Amino acid sequence: MSQEYAVIGKSVPRKDGWDKVTGKAKYTGDLKFPNMLVGKILTSPHAHARILSIDTSEAEKLPGVKAVITHEDVPSLKYGISPARWDENIFCIDKVRFVGDKVAAVAALDEETVYKALKLIKVEYETLPAVFDPFEAMREDAPLVQEEYPRNINTEIHQNFGDVDKAMAEAYYVRTDRFKGQRTYQSPIEPHSAISIWDKDKLTIYSSTQSPHYFQYYIAREFGLPMGNVRVLKTHIGGGFGGKLEPTGLEFAGAVLSKLTGRPVRMFYDREDMFAHNRGRHAQFMELTTGVDKDGKILAVHANFVMDGGAYTSLGVASAYYAGALLTIPYEFDNYKFDMYRVNTNLPACGAQRGHGHPQPRFAFESHLDNIAKELGIDPVEIRLRNARKSNTTTPNEFKVETCALTEALEKARDLSGWREKKGKLPSGRGIGIGVGSFVSGAGYPIYRTDLPQASAVIKVNEDGSEATLYSGSVDIGQGSDTVLCQMAAEAMGYVYEKMRIVSADTELAPHDFGAYASRQTLMSGAAVKQAGEEIKTQLLAIAAPALGVRAEELDCREGIIFVKANPEINRTFGEAAREFFVKKGPLVGRGVYHVPKLGGKFKGAAVGTSPAYSFAAQVAEVEIDEETGEVKIAEVWDVHDCGKVINPALLHAQVHGAFYMGMGESVWEQVLFDAKGKIINANLAEYRLPTALDMPRLHSDLVDTVEPNGPWGVKEVGEGATTPVMGCISNAITDAIGVRIDSLPLSYEKVWRASKERKRNTSGE
Amino acid sequence: MYLPDFEYYQPNSLAEACRLMAKFGPRARILAGGTDLLHKMKHGQLEPEVIVSLNGLERLREITYQKGVGVVIGARATHNDIAGSALLQEKYRSVCEAAHHMANNQIRNVGTLGGNIVNAVPSADLPPILIALGASVKLAGSQGRRVLPLEEFFTGVHSSVIEPDEILTEVIIPDQPSTGSTYIRFGLRRSGALAVVGAAVAVTMEGETCREARIALGAAAPVPMRARQAEAVLKNQVITPDLLEEAGVCAARECSPRSSIRGSEEYRRDLVRVLTRRALQKAIKEGHV
Numbered sequence A: 001m002s003q004e005y006a007v008i009g010k011s012v013p014r015k016d017g018w019d020k021v022t023g024k025a026k027y028t029g030d031l032k033f034p035n036m037l038v039g040k041i042l043t044s045p046h047a048h049a050r051i052l053s054i055d056t057s058e059a060e061k062l063p064g065v066k067a068v069i070t071h072e073d074v075p076s077l078k079y080g081i082s083p084a085r086w087d088e089n090i091f092c093i094d095k096v097r098f099v100g101d102k103v104a105a106v107a108a109l110d111e112e113t114v115y116k117a118l119k120l121i122k123v124e125y126e127t128l129p130a131v132f133d134p135f136e137a138m139r140e141d142a143p144l145v146q147e148e149y150p151r152n153i154n155t156e157i158h159q160n161f162g163d164v165d166k167a168m169a170e171a172y173y174v175r176t177d178r179f180k181g182q183r184t185y186q187s188p189i190e191p192h193s194a195i196s197i198w199d200k201d202k203l204t205i206y207s208s209t210q211s212p213h214y215f216q217y218y219i220a221r222e223f224g225l226p227m228g229n230v231r232v233l234k235t236h237i238g239g240g241f242g243g244k245l246e247p248t249g250l251e252f253a254g255a256v257l258s259k260l261t262g263r264p265v266r267m268f269y270d271r272e273d274m275f276a277h278n279r280g281r282h283a284q285f286m287e288l289t290t291g292v293d294k295d296g297k298i299l300a301v302h303a304n305f306v307m308d309g310g311a312y313t314s315l316g317v318a319s320a321y322y323a324g325a326l327l328t329i330p331y332e333f334d335n336y337k338f339d340m341y342r343v344n345t346n347l348p349a350c351g352a353q354r355g356h357g358h359p360q361p362r363f364a365f366e367s368h369l370d371n372i373a374k375e376l377g378i379d380p381v382e383i384r385l386r387n388a389r390k391s392n393t394t395t396p397n398e399f400k401v402e403t404c405a406l407t408e409a410l411e412k413a414r415d416l417s418g419w420r421e422k423k424g425k426l427p428s429g430r431g432i433g434i435g436v437g438s439f440v441s442g443a444g445y446p447i448y449r450t451d452l453p454q455a456s457a458v459i460k461v462n463e464d465g466s467e468a469t470l471y472s473g474s475v476d477i478g479q480g481s482d483t484v485l486c487q488m489a490a491e492a493m494g495y496v497y498e499k500m501r502i503v504s505a506d507t508e509l510a511p512h513d514f515g516a517y518a519s520r521q522t523l524m525s526g527a528a529v530k531q532a533g534e535e536i537k538t539q540l541l542a543i544a545a546p547a548l549g550v551r552a553e554e555l556d557c558r559e560g561i562i563f564v565k566a567n568p569e570i571n572r573t574f575g576e577a578a579r580e581f582f583v584k585k586g587p588l589v590g591r592g593v594y595h596v597p598k599l600g601g602k603f604k605g606a607a608v609g610t611s612p613a614y615s616f617a618a619q620v621a622e623v624e625i626d627e628e629t630g631e632v633k634i635a636e637v638w639d640v641h642d643c644g645k646v647i648n649p650a651l652l653h654a655q656v657h658g659a660f661y662m663g664m665g666e667s668v669w670e671q672v673l674f675d676a677k678g679k680i681i682n683a684n685l686a687e688y689r690l691p692t693a694l695d696m697p698r699l700h701s702d703l704v705d706t707v708e709p710n711g712p713w714g715v716k717e718v719g720e721g722a723t724t725p726v727m728g729c730i731s732n733a734i735t736d737a738i739g740v741r742i743d744s745l746p747l748s749y750e751k752v753w754r755a756s757k758e759r760k761r762n763t764s765g766e
Numbered sequence B: 001m002y003l004p005d006f007e008y009y010q011p012n013s014l015a016e017a018c019r020l021m022a023k024f025g026p027r028a029r030i031l032a033g034g035t036d037l038l039h040k041m042k043h044g045q046l047e048p049e050v051i052v053s054l055n056g057l058e059r060l061r062e063i064t065y066q067k068g069v070g071v072v073i074g075a076r077a078t079h080n081d082i083a084g085s086a087l088l089q090e091k092y093r094s095v096c097e098a099a100h101h102m103a104n105n106q107i108r109n110v111g112t113l114g115g116n117i118v119n120a121v122p123s124a125d126l127p128p129i130l131i132a133l134g135a136s137v138k139l140a141g142s143q144g145r146r147v148l149p150l151e152e153f154f155t156g157v158h159s160s161v162i163e164p165d166e167i168l169t170e171v172i173i174p175d176q177p178s179t180g181s182t183y184i185r186f187g188l189r190r191s192g193a194l195a196v197v198g199a200a201v202a203v204t205m206e207g208e209t210c211r212e213a214r215i216a217l218g219a220a221a222p223v224p225m226r227a228r229q230a231e232a233v234l235k236n237q238v239i240t241p242d243l244l245e246e247a248g249v250c251a252a253r254e255c256s257p258r259s260s261i262r263g264s265e266e267y268r269r270d271l272v273r274v275l276t277r278r279a280l281q282k283a284i285k286e287g288h289v
């Protein structure tokens, strides 16, 4: 047994791979139940308007329509996902706050009838002045989106650590830069859908969700049901990226429609609805001031941000905190000030999108740092090396970082990319840039206040030992957590991956877990799974020992074989021992639970950004710019990650590729655009330009090794962190190519064209 | 998001198709690949009562060479039929390339030449190169047939000279003196992006001298347009890099693009300059590419 591990560290095939590539996999919208109705939500055509009346009589008369509901038919209790700011109603009561706000819903026999019925609902509106710009929204005379937030300020943050003023005063060079992010949307391939079945006192909802737990909690709360009477489960999920973390009108309205009709109701969004429902990336306005010494060592940072939150809170309180909290992670400095206003506007609500609040500030900071390096004549890699965080350090906002191999990652990315040979030596139109990133491996605290553990798991070995099932509340939304957790279970049990089954993301069949967000599952769900697996192994070795004539401590189990450590020739099979266990003692079950130790400081907002472990990444990109047209070609990318122990290399590198793809889209191509009345003008995949496979560069995904003491087997995260370096990296590469900095995202062809043109005009002295 | 109800016909002769179109007039629409028509119907922009499909008319898909006439492309040829046609590859690869770089593969499998023309949108990719090559279109209607230059077909965005009872049956690229042609499109990503600007050229070179140049621009005006002033710059001139730039500048001046979410007027104009110059360069140097 030469290798340390038998199952983890290998690119085993995904549990769901076959079904997905053959089309056999069923997503929520594919499911059919006897007597099932189809439902859809009617949304507001106005950005801000008072509802004067709603007449559903014509819609109700349409043959095939089984129910039409408005705010009068549903609980008026406000919900949300951030407990500090529950501000959404199932349907708007007095007024609508953005184009797409929820007004009524229909259930009918088929989709076609639903669309027809929606057109027959007559809503009388009195339009109100609307506000679309966060700075205008903060003015005293601006219309209020939500009455309870004066000057439309939904979240206000002022944090101050160390002595920023003093450090700035003593700095050799202080620089301020301003950057602007844009609204982007997650655009998962699978549109949201939910099937609600309200049967007597039991409500079952199949949903394309990232977290059955939060859905269960909020749905039970909304309808005054005990949590046990609400079952939320999922089938396959076609991506979430943060946009499917909070319950939507589909679950709430569907539940009511099902209760009224006594039939299962499938509710769905089409692509345009998805854009309007949104919960995508906030547009942030970011002013950064940094003081450095003459070697470029960062002494103090002041981040002064405003974000456009749209009409509701969604996860925005956390997004606002994350925006500033994580700026302190990759580089070491002692003095830090963070000011933030999250402002409501009459636009779709923004929430968490891969990297939650952090990617745009990271873009700003990486761009800003390159500006500083340029001013001081320091190489961009060098300035990062001088500031890179080290293991066993604490950030000014009191996050403890136990492992950090950013220095090694930077050096490796520099060497792999040929940075030294390329920087400053590339032909005209080509550029090279670097960016770093990092992220939490699970949030230190859940979204609502509770003492529930972060994760738990049960493993049951089949009576004859021929297979085992892992029960976990974790959620595979495409990232591969079912696969990774089965690998972890098999490793801990001494079992075989191929014989592992999994039941996950079902609040009734699987034990509690908060779900797929904040890159938490490999570490947190994994910790619970490891414990459950080890409990199985311990029980099994105890039962197996007498027959082998040794004590249990002298045994180990690996890949389904129980053997004497000192003499592996003496062994018996896992299956045989498992059967013996069942005959003598009943079901062979292992249990695991994971609590995060208490983390973070005591100041307001101290919880956001805490995590047992942080990932780090350094990324270099080479770009080719057609300076006459502004066309950006991302030519080649080198990404080096510190993400702790890798459980499944293929899945890990797939995350890096996918995260780069998303970050690249946000860097150059993607932006949700609105007309003057607040209606999205590109709510489709033709004009909301996600990059295509043809736009993807050659990407080298590489690793540096760390073993994180706070993660099972030393794991950390990769899913979200991998998006965080991309925008800054591409921004720096484009700047290197064209010689000027574009300070607003996306770095579109037209902006690059304009910037190149202006630079030429300036340098030719026209 | 749902197709409204309609009556559906799939005639198996052109005469029958014409008869149906004459009978139903403006209440009917021709269906070819449907990539544009069905999209509009699903979004409530068009509600024809009758659909007459051309999908029973296999002959309309052929691409042939007719002596004394030229290359004849059936209106129902798909973009991928055009891109893969051995005949076109040999004679006017520029047309194949134009078809190959538009839309995405799924659309190219069903979208047709006829639909691309009759749809009459400024960003359509096939009209510019066909106009540069002096192509004409044949229309069949209840009153008979007529042939007219493609250049004269368009009258505005979504409007053309075609009558409600007429069917576009073929596009004819005449035999010609030109020595090179090409089409360069500029899209905002590598696949599935409509052209922000497209520039097609056909040049007749004699040694270093350009005897004649035809320049046709896409998405640079409400209809595909000839850049005649730019053409005049080149006529009977010895080609130099400066002259090509001058032609580009001229084309940029004479076009009239609009601002849209894909690009500002100013950006488009400058793209016309660059693309025109690059297209000329390429066609002069490389032939029909």
Ligand SMILES: Cc1cc2nc3c(=O)[nH]c(=O)nc-3n(C[C@H](O)[C@H](O)[C@H](O)COP(=O)(O)OP(=O)(O)OC[C@H]3O[C@@H](n4cnc5c(N)ncnc54)[C@H](O)[C@@H]3O)c2cc1C
Residues within 6 Å of the ligand: A686, B029, B030, B031, B032, B033, B034, B035, B036, B037, B038, B039, B054, B075, B076, B101, B102, B103, B104, B107, B110, B111, B112, B113, B114, B115, B116, B117, B118, B119, B123, B124, B125, B126, B166, B167, B168, B169, B192, B193, B194, B195
């Ligand atoms: C995702 C996507 C990407 C696209 N990208 C591009 C692109 O990059 N470049 C581009 O140019 N276009 C693009 N298009 C537009 C469209 O696909 C093409 O214009 C295509 O050629 C239309 O052909 P069709 O056969 O599908 O037309 P249809 O939708 O069948 O018809 C379009 C119109 O023409 C009429 N019509 C069709 N054929 C005839 C005929 N023979 N006689 C009379 N009338 C007729 C129809 O009645 C209808 O009004 C794209 C479309 C989509 C959906």
